[in-house]
Amino acid sequence: MADSSEGGGQDRAPWAVRPDQSRGRLHPEPGGDPRSPFQRDRDRIIHASAFRRLQYKTQVFVFHEGDHFRTRLTHSIEVAQIARSIARRLRLDEDLAEALALAHDLGHPPFGHAGEEALDSQMRPYGGFDHNAQSLKVVTLLESRYAGFDGLNLSWETLEGLAKHNGPLRRPPPYIAEYDRRHPLDLSTHASAEAQVAALADDIAYNNHDLDDGVRARLFTLEEAAALPLIGDAYQEARAHYPGIAPDRLISETVRRVINWMVQDVVAEAGRRIAALAPRSADDIRAADRPMVAFSAPMQEANLAIREFLFQRMYRHWRVNRTIQKSKRVTQLLFQLLHGGPQMLPRSWRDRAGEPGSAQAAMVVCDYIAGMTDRFALEEHRRLTDPNVPG
Template identity: 80%
Template sequence: MTDLAPYAVRAETSRGRLHPEPDNGVRSPFQRDRDRIIHSAAFRRLQYKTQVFIYHEGDEFRTRLTHSIEVAQIARSIARRLGVDEDLAEALALAHDLGHPPFGHAGEEALNGMMRPYGGFDHNAQSLKAVTVLEKRYAEFDGLNLTWETLEGLAKHNGPIRRPSSFMAEYDSLHPLALETHASVEAQVAALADDIAYNNHDLDDGLRAGLFTLEEAAALPLIGGMVREVRERYPEAPRARQASEAIRRVINLMVQDVVQEAGRRLAALAPASVDDIRAAGRAMVAFSAPMQEANQQVRAFLRGRMYRHWRVNRTTQKSRRVVQVLFSLLHGGPDMLPPEWRDRAGEPGSPACAGVVCDYIAGMTDRFALDEHRRLTDPHIPG
């Protein structure tokens, strides 16, 4: 494309794929990456993976799938404003949560604890593993064989990797991703879009669940101004509509802030290519200082009023226990794994077995994990 900014990633100069493939002729390499992600099993499983609420707690709460779609929409909007490749930004947004285990952060914390003797667990590294090793769709290779640019952005969209996980280091030795540098603007856009979507949609879900009120959320400077505007303009609107309208306006305000701040940083750096972005000493896509402070206030509010709410705490504790029990039973008894996993697990209790069990659990949906827990712990349920 000729209308992209000079610092954008360009499909025609892509570094290609680990396993060379001919050009499609219809879709760009990054469009193909996006489509492979959408058609992957890991992406489909996001439908029943928790954002905050377990799947059976309500049909309208966010899941990892709906969150990823919302992040992709925001990412495309910002990428368009900054003149970078929208398809690459969208692909990264859709793939960024593929490595999350069941039960949201509770599941990740539990799995990280069980894997601590073996190097720990990191969902970003697991996302990379999902698209390079764990997906089994193609006859000629494991994984999705995504482009270098998509893999780079997936690995380090949150910034340079100073201490890569063992898997990330192993993959980097095979297919170097320049982990010590910043990622492209497209990857940075996906990361900020995640922040925007995450906080605002958790506000929406928290209000819907009755964990806090709109008046309580309006005490935050960022939210309060929008709530006042909405109530002045739509005083007769139902409370739920006022909340949705206010959150919509907050998202728009945050997107505008990112575009303006990124514009200032890019103008100061004057990058002539994406390599200048990678070599920059700081991220080019970021919130302004006031917006960053406001965003931290929203996070602190959600941490206290939503993530640590007694109802959520109960679910969190139960979810952690499910993951811990699954790991302990399967690590000690890999003969209970399905054949395709058991054959790779090795000796019970070994590091290799821990890695296979970790991959197995990380790929579970909430409901599969609950069902598997019942199958493994209830003698009345056949295996």
């Protein structure tokens, strides 16, 4: 029987996560709030400082390279819209899927994957750096908005989805393993269907919007991308439907169609997998031997072709390579200077850093840098390296 309790009267499937059966929060809070626990989670994420900073954290381009390219904030909003659409079609809890989509990039450092690779290399002696683990750390420790606890005190289901939305964690990153010892997240199973939806929505948004940004940045042409499966079909359909369409509208019409086809594919494939499993609860989804929310094999192949094209023509374009190398150097130097001289950290961070060069200093410096926006990282680099810039 479908569930329509809490959360706007959603007609939920039996295998959807039920807000009235949430496993609760690490720190119990008084009841009486008319919102469901996942609506409260979503609202806390949106009001978090880390969420606001996503506005100036970029995907591929550094913030000053153009006002029209995606940032982590616009990407997260687009992922949330796609996740909510898929969750509605599958009769899942839309609020949980949306909360996970909005929170999934909170742990990304400045400068996109370049910043992540640089931090990972500097943190290798201390367990490395993983942006998914950092997202969990942000919402369970680093945010400091509430008097009664560190972090946002999100519900168990949201934390579970953040930790393992990409699948079971056999060898979790250090922070996830540490947190799991205090508040077990069942790391050996799959996450809920809602978390799986958020992960697929991320893939859909990421590839399609990088295609859009890549064309608009003139790293490649739409006609070159149209040689790919799926992209070519969408391109030809848009041109046939709108003869003489302007190029900027043609790319939008092409990407819109590809997103729609991918969403339809995920809904159909998830429907087939769920029908075969015949789950009776959200825990049946978690205990399955494979994800229930996935692309079909042909769509997965097409998606991989798009990803490979973007890797070759966008992420390894000479202009992007220059940005990547500069961004890595900035991130590495910031880490080295502050790790060796934690007395240069702002007071609230310095008090926790311990001795110069220590493991504790490395952890604190890593958290400090990971929270930076592109703009702040560049300003901090200038303050630490240019004698003419006041500290």
